[in-house]
Amino acid sequence: MTAQPKAETFANPFLSGNYAPVTEEHTDAAVAISGEIPKDLNGHFLRIGPNPVFVPDEATYHIFDGDGMIHGVQFENGRATYRNRFVDTEGLRLERAKGTWIWKGMAAMGDFVKGVAPPAEGMMKNTANTAMVYHNNTLYALMEAAPPHKMTLPDLGTVGEETFGGKLTHAFTAHPKVDAVTGEMMTFGYAPFPPFVTYSVISPAGEIVHTTPITLPKGVMMHDFAITEHYSVFLDMPITFDFNRAMSGGLMLDWEPENGSRLGVVPRYGSDADVKWFDVDLSMVFHVSNAWEEGDEVVVQASRSLRTDISRATENAGKHQDMSDQLGQLYEWRLNMKTGQASERHLDTVHHCDFTRINDDLAGRKTRYTYAARFDVKHDAMFNGELKYDNETGAIQVHDLGPGRWGGEGVFAKRSGATAEDDGYVVLFVWDENTRQSECLIIDARNFEGPPVARIAIPHRVPFGFHAGWVPGG
Ligand SMILES: [Fe+2]
Numbered sequence: 001m002t003a004q005p006k007a008e009t010f011a012n013p014f015l016s017g018n019y020a021p022v023t024e025e026h027t028d029a030a031v032a033i034s035g036e037i038p039k040d041l042n043g044h045f046l047r048i049g050p051n052p053v054f055v056p057d058e059a060t061y062h063i064f065d066g067d068g069m070i071h072g073v074q075f076e077n078g079r080a081t082y083r084n085r086f087v088d089t090e091g092l093r094l095e096r097a098k099g100t101w102i103w104k105g106m107a108a109m110g111d112f113v114k115g116v117a118p119p120a121e122g123m124m125k126n127t128a129n130t131a132m133v134y135h136n137n138t139l140y141a142l143m144e145a146a147p148p149h150k151m152t153l154p155d156l157g158t159v160g161e162e163t164f165g166g167k168l169t170h171a172f173t174a175h176p177k178v179d180a181v182t183g184e185m186m187t188f189g190y191a192p193f194p195p196f197v198t199y200s201v202i203s204p205a206g207e208i209v210h211t212t213p214i215t216l217p218k219g220v221m222m223h224d225f226a227i228t229e230h231y232s233v234f235l236d237m238p239i240t241f242d243f244n245r246a247m248s249g250g251l252m253l254d255w256e257p258e259n260g261s262r263l264g265v266v267p268r269y270g271s272d273a274d275v276k277w278f279d280v281d282l283s284m285v286f287h288v289s290n291a292w293e294e295g296d297e298v299v300v301q302a303s304r305s306l307r308t309d310i311s312r313a314t315e316n317a318g319k320h321q322d323m324s325d326q327l328g329q330l331y332e333w334r335l336n337m338k339t340g341q342a343s344e345r346h347l348d349t350v351h352h353c354d355f356t357r358i359n360d361d362l363a364g365r366k367t368r369y370t371y372a373a374r375f376d377v378k379h380d381a382m383f384n385g386e387l388k389y390d391n392e393t394g395a396i397q398v399h400d401l402g403p404g405r406w407g408g409e410g411v412f413a414k415r416s417g418a419t420a421e422d423d424g425y426v427v428l429f430v431w432d433e434n435t436r437q438s439e440c441l442i443i444d445a446r447n448f449e450g451p452p453v454a455r456i457a458i459p460h461r462v463p464f465g466f467h468a469g470w471v472p473g474g
Contacts, residue, residue: 013380014050014063018406018431019464021051021066022084028459030073030082030440035454038425038442039078040416043472044153045427045440046072047408048141049465050129053092054101065105067092068129068141068149070156071429071462073440080440082458087141087149088158091125109253113246126161130174131467135185136206138162139471142174144189144223153471167208170198174467175287177227180361186227186268188234192219192241192252197234201268212271214264218242221253221310226291226300227268227364233291233300233335234264234275237284239308255307257282263342265298265335278335278342284308286328289356292366296338301347301370301391303328303354324377327352330370330389348396352377353387355409355467359421368392369422371412371445383407386426388448397448399426401441404433409468412445422446425453427470429462438462 013019050066068087073080086092095102103125104111108118118124126146133140133148140148140162147168150159162168171189178185183204190197195213203209214234219241226233238259246252261283264275288302306325330347353372374385383406388397401407410428418424426443438458444450 012058012061015052015055015058015061018433018461019063021053022069022461022463023053024460025083025085026460027081027083030080030456030458032454033439033457035442035452037075037078037080037454037456038415041075041413041425041427041442042077042416043413043470044072044074045411045413045468045470046070046132046139047429047462047465047468048087048129048132049463050127051086051463051465053086054095056101056104057107060107062106064129066127066129068127068143069465070132070141070151071458071465072154072156073427073456073458074154080456081154082440082460083154083156084460084462085156085158087128087151089126089128089149090161091121091127094121095125109246109251113243113252129466132469133176133178133185134469134471135176135178135202136183136204138206142172142176144174145171148172164202164206164208167211168200169211170200173223173225175224176202177225177232177363178360179227179229179364181229181365184268186225186232188214188222188225188232190220190222192243195272196220197222199232199234199266210269214266214275215272218259220259223286224288224302226288226302228291228293228298229364230293231265231267231298233288233298234266235285235288236262236264236277238282239284239310255284255309257307263300263333263335265337276335276337276340278333278340280333280342280344282306283331287354287356289330289370289372290358290363290367292364294334294366296336298335298337299366300333300335301356302331303356303372304331305329322377323381324352327375327377327381328354330356330372347389347394348387351375351387351396351398355383357409357411359412359414359424360470361414362421367421369445371410371426373407373409373428374398386410386428386443386448388422388426388445399443399448399452401430406431406433406464407441408464409466410441410443411468411470413470414472428468429458430455431462431464436461
C-alpha cells in the first residue's frame, strides 16, 4: 500500500483543510473577480510550500517535510496566468519510482540518535520546499539543509541541484541575500557539527568567490541572516542541536534559553576571526526584514519572538491556542561597531507578524517601509492581514483580509516605471474559507488600507505554504 494522502481527510492539521496537499499540476488563465489587474505589474509572483506526495506517518508528519511545490501567477500587461509545479527533486523521483515514501523527514532525527541507519538512497531528501531566490537571471528553489534547485521561467520546470561548479561545500540557507546594487549573493549553511555555520559570497555571474567558517559555541537552527552594504549579520539564537539531550529522551533540536541570543557582524569578505558578536536580550528570530549601516551602527530589523517550540509544531497546531509568545513582533537592534554596545527596541507592540518583506532593490540599504503578514494570535499561526510599517513616522497600516480569509507572505512588486520605494503592489495568495476559493490579491502599496486593486480567482486550490517571491519582467 502506498501512503498517498487524500486531500482534506487527515487529522494532522498540516495535512488538513487548506494545508492539504494537491496532486495535479495546472496551467490556466486567471481572471479578476473584483477590480482590474494593473497593466504596470509585470513579472512572476511565486509562492513555494510543502506539498507531500507520500507521507510515512500522518501523526508525525511535520510541516517542514513536504515536497516543494511552486504556485505562480505570471502578470503580463493586465493578464494573469496561474501555474503550479512540483519541484521535481531526485528524492521525489525516487519515491515515485518506488511508489511509496523513503525518507521520514523531521521524525528521522530520532532514528539518527538511536543509531538507525538512514535509507540507502541517502541521509535526507532535498525537498526544495521553503523559499526561492532569483540571482544571475536564475530562479532557485531552496531548502536550508541542501543545495538549491535551479528552476526555469515561465514554466517552473526543474533543471536540478546547483553546486556552483562543485564549489558549494555547505548547506544553503532558504534566505540568501542579493545585493541589488552590486549583484552579489550572500549565503550560508548551518549544521549540527562544528564549525556549525559556513558562509559564502557568490559573484553576480554565479561563481562562489568567498567561503569561510563562522564558528559558534553550539549548533543552532539558523534560518535567516542579514546583509548591509559592507557586512553580513548572523543570528545565534538558542534553538540548539544537542545529541546528549536527544540520547536522554529529549529533542535533538529544541529551545535552550541558557544558550542566549547573539548577533554576529562580519565584513562581507571577512573570516571567522573578524566576527564581532553582540549579546542581545533572549529571543528568537526566524525572519529578518532588512539591515543597513548608519554611522558606526549596524541596524537590524526582524520579526522577533520570545521563544519557539517549532519542533513540536505538529502537536501544538490546530488547538486554537494563544501562541503570542512564539509569534514575532517587528523589532530593531542597533549594533555599534566602535563601542561594541547593542541597543534594541520594539517597533510594534500591537500586532504579531512574520514573513517580513521590503522592496528587494534595497536589501542591505536603509529602507523606510517594511511589509509583513499579520498573525491572528488566537488562531494558531494563521495570517489575517498584511501590515505596512513606516520607519520614518512609526505609522503602521493594516490591510485586513476580512473574516475567514487567510493570507500568507505578501511580496512587494514594483510598478513598471516606479519612482519611489513604495511605488508598487503587495501581492499574495488568500484562501477564502467562506467560498472555498483561492485568490491572488493585489494591494496598492501606497493605498495600503484601501480596497485591493484586484482580487484574482485562482482556478485551483492553492494550499497554505511558506515563502513567496517576485521576479520582475516577462
Ligand atoms: Fe523562512
